[in-house]
Amino acid sequence: MNPAMSDKRVEAVDLSHHISNLSKARLPSPLKSLAKYMGKPGLITLAGGMPHPDYFPFADISGNALPQNSYSVDASSRTSSLSWIWNIFGSKPKTIPVTIPKYPTASDQVNLATALQYGQATGLSQLQAFIKDFAAQVYDPAYSNWTCLCHTGNTDGLTRVFLTLLNPGEMFLTEEWTYPSALATAQPVGCKPVPIRMDGEGMRSDDLKKVLSGWDEQARGAKRPHVMYTVPIGQNPSGATMGVSRKQEIYDICVEYDIIIIEDDPYYFLQMKEYRLPSERTTSKTKHDGAAFIASLEPSYLKIDVQGRVIRLDTFSKTIAPGSRLGFFTCNPLFAERLERQGETTTQAPCGFGQSLITQLLVTWGYDGYVRWLHGLAVEYEVRRNFLLDTLASEFHLRPTLGVQGIWKGLEVFVAYAKPDGSEKFGYGNKLFSIVPPTSGMFLWVKLHFDDLHNFQPGDEESLEMQMFIKLAESGVIVAPGWLFAGNPADPPEPGSGHFRIAFSNADPENFKKAVDIFSKVLRDFHKQ
Amino acid sequence: MNPAMSDKRVEAVDLSHHISNLSKARLPSPLKSLAKYMGKPGLITLAGGMPHPDYFPFADISGNALPQNSYSVDASSRTSSLSWIWNIFGSKPKTIPVTIPKYPTASDQVNLATALQYGQATGLSQLQAFIKDFAAQVYDPAYSNWTCLCHTGNTDGLTRVFLTLLNPGEMFLTEEWTYPSALATAQPVGCKPVPIRMDGEGMRSDDLKKVLSGWDEQARGAKRPHVMYTVPIGQNPSGATMGVSRKQEIYDICVEYDIIIIEDDPYYFLQMKEYRLPSERTTSKTKHDGAAFIASLEPSYLKIDVQGRVIRLDTFSKTIAPGSRLGFFTCNPLFAERLERQGETTTQAPCGFGQSLITQLLVTWGYDGYVRWLHGLAVEYEVRRNFLLDTLASEFHLRPTLGVQGIWKGLEVFVAYAKPDGSEKFGYGNKLFSIVPPTSGMFLWVKLHFDDLHNFQPGDEESLEMQMFIKLAESGVIVAPGWLFAGNPADPPEPGSGHFRIAFSNADPENFKKAVDIFSKVLRDFHKQ
Incomplete structure (x- = not known):
């Protein structure tokens, strides 16, 4: 972030009227009232029930971590499925050591005496510094x-946000x-979703405007939503991937109707x-350029958030590992303070083992190194997407329309x-999906066509x-059925169709091939009936 | 646990009427509805958005841990403060290695591919097995x-329990x-405490009975509490330490009035x-005997819980480290199911880095080893308590009354x-504390006497x-002032007295001595005024 530029920006507007009643009742732990007396050098603190760090049984913890450039950023080097294995490291990957001693030997060193002690819900200072700089730059x-x-992952984060902003009976967009x-999280808060129509970029701004401008409190049984x-x-x-101009349209509507964006x-x-289909794919060598990679990403809502009405949730679940149970909010200080209070009575600080290992890894990689790691991951998932789609393209005839x-x-x-028999001729003629x-992302959204089934009856979609x-x-493949994702389960599905969500993030190549074979057989049998 | 004995025990009684409205509205994540299709060998799962474990940047993690017998169980060997240092290991403690590979090389081995993946809110299977066996034996x-x-520590645990059992406006004992x-956690749930009088064993059963039998819903503005x-x-x-006969008295009252005990x-x-004062202390060598150590502990409420109305919260914060953010409930399956549902929309599983390191350490130590570690810790804290009290006994005249x-x-x-001058003569004559x-535990509860102050006025206690x-x-020592711990802050303090809670868990010997010197000087000055 250019500090000169930052100076010219204005502060967040007052959004305190969005805080829920539950959150307003949330005060810091009374022990926090002693904080103003703490921190003087040489102070002897006998206030808290803190074990002596000598009694933490770990003298140190460490990990062997992959270097930032472990994964190629060149998708074209990975497109031959025959020569390509995902576990590219074999049994002995090249690694770099990451070690956290119990007691620091240099100032500001990540250490277990601090990380494994009771800590602030804000997290380790070294981690705070890293993510603040990261958010500023990205x-x-x-x-x-x-x-x-x-926070301890986006699910925890979302629960905290819902409880901070929503009162029971309110609806959210x-x-x-x-x-x-997300819906399961909102349910015990007593809040229901208002689904907004989507297109290829995700949420449609025209439908959002229509829903808000025509909001009928009587008919809906709830006030106009103030949270999205x-x-x-x-x-x-x-x-779907939403570009910045759609985000700007939605943001402007959220300003007009005073809506907080999660x-x-x-x-x-x-x-x-x-x-691109394999036949149309061109290969061009890609080299890593951190600034160019970051610039190639669609901007976050934060980039256009002049008022501070966005609460962004980031997680290390997809970039380090889900078991990290670590992520962070980026938001205005008023919301951050309430979210921190809430953390104090649940998880307190995120786990010190995870925090210290992840922090030390990030510090070892540095900002540039982490961006390189992320670029490698993005390409890996692109290669996985391509492999799944190539396998579908080889099994089915895919007609662009x-x-x-x-x-x-x-x-x-x-x-x-x-x-029908591996030839290029059309098969039974039925549109399958x-x-x-x-x-x-990690998902392929598949629309299943039922209206070519000879015995199809409208209304049978969910059952089919x-x-x-x-x-x-039963044939050995689990996907996620579409009804799970309905923003409003009472909404009728699209006539004549059903949906599957297929994750391309996790399977091995041979399993993708097997899964597509099984999918194909099940679809054909279904359409033969 | 003796299985034959377990077979003869009856199941928990039906306590479903204690579940709060909020908790009743809590359904499992819809993805859980697919669970019944999962788990078949060879099944290809493309349902969840799970990263491939190859992309977890840690090839392994490890720690150098203290052996189970690092701390002596013989307090008498540690009573000479001159020869005694807490950091007994110097710079190179003897340690044992604890390593978690990414992929298991033996069945049931703790591994990162599982621990760092999305996991059940119930935790790693190896950890579940350890704590189930531990709870049965202890x-x-x-x-x-x-x-x-x-759960992710007792604060998270307590929040989950309050939300599972309490509706807004209810009171708890x-x-x-x-x-x-605990009070800060109950506050946003909208619930206030009903303080019960204490004696040297903690909560008094006679006052509990009195409060419950005389409960006046009108005057109290709330129904009779059903949670303690x-x-x-x-x-x-x-x-205070509560023995089993007091626990039995309280338990029986809780059965009579249908109260859940947290x-x-x-x-x-x-x-x-x-x-014992140093002059009256006898030294006898203690050797470790695991069964004898466990038998020496006052039993948990679980031991007498024939109906399943106790939710016990255990944490690794005091036995491993606070940053573990890991602990566990022991309770009936009905409550456990609701508490698990709640975990699914907050932290999900506890952090995989912490879970795997702690689990592997526990598995390495084994049940007997962990009990040996706990025995060593108990003696360490006993030695710390003795050192603080010995220092007070040397600085003040302590008169038994x-x-x-x-x-x-x-x-x-x-x-x-x-x-007054280090001699054995009485000083200014004032009762100080x-x-x-x-x-x-970790705390010394100090009652400060103000009624000997020449200008003392009743009502000044909290201010003094x-x-x-x-x-x-301001003189360099922080303790916890008593008002923080008042079960009902509106209750008048004991006439003529105030309180400090002093933790003996964390300071080094020289800091204890300095702190007692400063405490002494501040008290004398205060009483000289």
């Missing part, structure tokens, strides 16, 4: 007094297809090039038909989706 | 179908002096011998008077307590 928020605060755990939950990159489940962005760094309705209206959609190759899901599961 | 619950469930974070929060061992702040027991393994009122009625209480040496706190802080 997200570049548009107001001056933004801050960062650790979200995409018509969304992350089911959105996954703008690698949208879950659709895989930007849940676990897949932000998994943005990838558009998919123009989407005419629903979330893919106006986009190039691949419609899949069976190849449609896809739009995602440009971010689950019948197909069960047949697949 | 706590031996009195009903048959008890279970254990991981607790000690008249209690842990302030209690710290029965190393009671915070008083340091047993928050972080100091359970820090039970210690009674304090019989407590006549308040929480120490009937107990041997040491009343402290100044020694009183203590009852604790037999568990804080004046003395501030003088101490």
Whole structure:
């Protein structure tokens, strides 16, 4: 961040009226009232029930970590599925040591005596410094007094945000297809989603405007929403990627209607090039350029957030490991203070073993190194997406068409038909499914076509989706059925269709091939009936 | 646990009417509905957004841990303060290696591919097995179908329990002096404490019975409580230790009035011998005997919980390190299921780095080794308690008297008077403070006497307590002022007295001596005024 530029930015506007009643009642632990007396050099503190660090049984902890450049950023070097294995390291990867001693031998060294002691809910100081600098360089928020605060993963983060902003009975805006755990999180808070129509970029600004301007409190049984939950990159489940102009349209509406945006962005760094069929793919060598990689990413809502009404959720789950249970908020200081208070009565600080290992790894890699690591990951997931789609393209006939309705209206959609015997001739003639190759995230959203089934009856969609899901599961493949992701389960599904979400993040190549074989067989049998 | 014995025990009674409305509304994440299809060998799972473990940057993690017998169990070998240093290891302690590979090389080996992946809120299977066996051997619950469930430390655990059991506006029973974070946790749930009078064993059963039998819903503005929060061992702040006969009296009342007991027991393994003045101390060599050590501990409420109405909270904060952010519930399966659901929308599984290192350490030590480690810790804290009390005994004249009122009625209480010039003669004659040496935990509860002050006015207690706190802080020592721990801050303090809670868990010997010197000087100055 250019400090001169920052100086010219204004502070967040007053958004205190968004704080929930529950959150207002949340005071810091009374022990915090002693904080003003603490911190003098030489002070002897006998106030807290803290074990002596000598009694922490670990004298040190360490890890052998992959170097930042372990994964190639050149997708074209990885496109031959025959020569390509994911576990590229074999049994002995090249690694760098990361060690955390119990007691520091240099000032500001990450150490267990601090990391494993009771700590602030804000997290280790070295981690705070890293993420603040990272957010400044990568997200570049548009107001001056933004801050960062650790949480224990985006699910914890989202629960804290919902409890901080929502009173029971309130509704919140979200995409018509969304992350089911977000809805499960809102449920005990007593809050229901208002689904907004989507297109290939995710949430539609025109439908958002329509819903808000026409809000009928009587009919809806709730006040007009003042909170939006959105996954703008690698949208879950659709895989949509939202560009900055759509974000600006939505942001402007949120200013007009005074709405807080919860930007849940676990897949932000998994943005990838558009998919091309193998026959149309051109190979050009890619070299890593950190600034160019960051510039190639669609900007966060923070970049246009001149008022401080965005609470961004970042997680290390997809970039380090889900078991990190570590992530951070970037938001205005008023919200951060309430979110910290809430952390104090739940997890307190995130786990010190995880915090110290991850912090030391990030410090070892440095900002540039972490960006290099992220670039490598993005390419890995791009290669995985390509492999899944290539396998589908080889098993089915994928016909490019123009989407005419629903979330893919106006986009190039691949419609899949069976190849009956491996030849290029069309098969049974039935439309089996449609896809739009995602440009971010971990998921392929598959629209299943039921209206070519000879015995199809409108209204059977959800039942047919689950019948197909069960047949697949019984044949050895589990995908996520579409109904799980319905923003409003009471909404009728798209006529004549069902959905599957297929993750391309985790399987090995031979399993992808097996899964596509099984998928193909189940679809054909289904359409033969 | 003897399985034959377990078979004869009955299951928990139906306690479903204690579940709060908020908790009832808590359903599992919709993805959980797929669980029944999972787990078949060879199944290809493309349902969840899970990164491939190859992308976890740690090829392995490890730690150098102290052997189980690092700390002596013989307090008498550690009583000479001159020869005694806490950091007994110097720069190179003897350690044992604990390593977690990314991929397991033997079945059931703790590994990062599992520990750092998305996991069940119940925790790693190896950890579940360890704590279930540990709870069976140490706590031996009195009903048959008890279970254990991981949480991320007792603060998280307590929040989950409050939200699972309490509706807004309800009150809960607790000690008249209690842990302030417990009250801070209940506050946003909208629930207030009902303080029960204490004596030297903690909560009094006669006052509990009186409060419940005389409950006036109109006057109290709340229904009779159905939840009790209690710290029965190393009671915070008083340091009281509750024996099994008092627990049985309280349990029977809880059965009669249908009350759920939340047993928050972080100091359970820090039970210690009674304090004797150095002049009266006898030294006898102690050897470790695991079964004898466990048998010497006051039983948990679980031991008498024939109905399954106890939710016990255990934490690794005091036995491994606070930064572990790991602990576990032991309770009936109905409550465990609700508590697990709640975990799913907050932290999910505890941090995989911490879980795997702690699990591997516990597995390496084994049950017997962990018990040996706990025994060593208990003795260390006993030695620390002795050192603090010996230092006070050397600085002040401690006169043993019989407590006549308040929480120490009937107990041997040491009343402290100044020694003006290091001689054994009485000083200014003023009673300065009183203590009852604790037999568990980390805290010395100090009653300050103000009624000997020549200008003392009844009603000045809280102000005098804080004046003395501030003088101490300005002189370089921080203790915890008593008002922080008032179960009901509106309750008047004991006439003529204030309180400090002094932790003996963390300071080094020279700091204890300095702190006692400063405390002495501040007290004398205060009483000279």
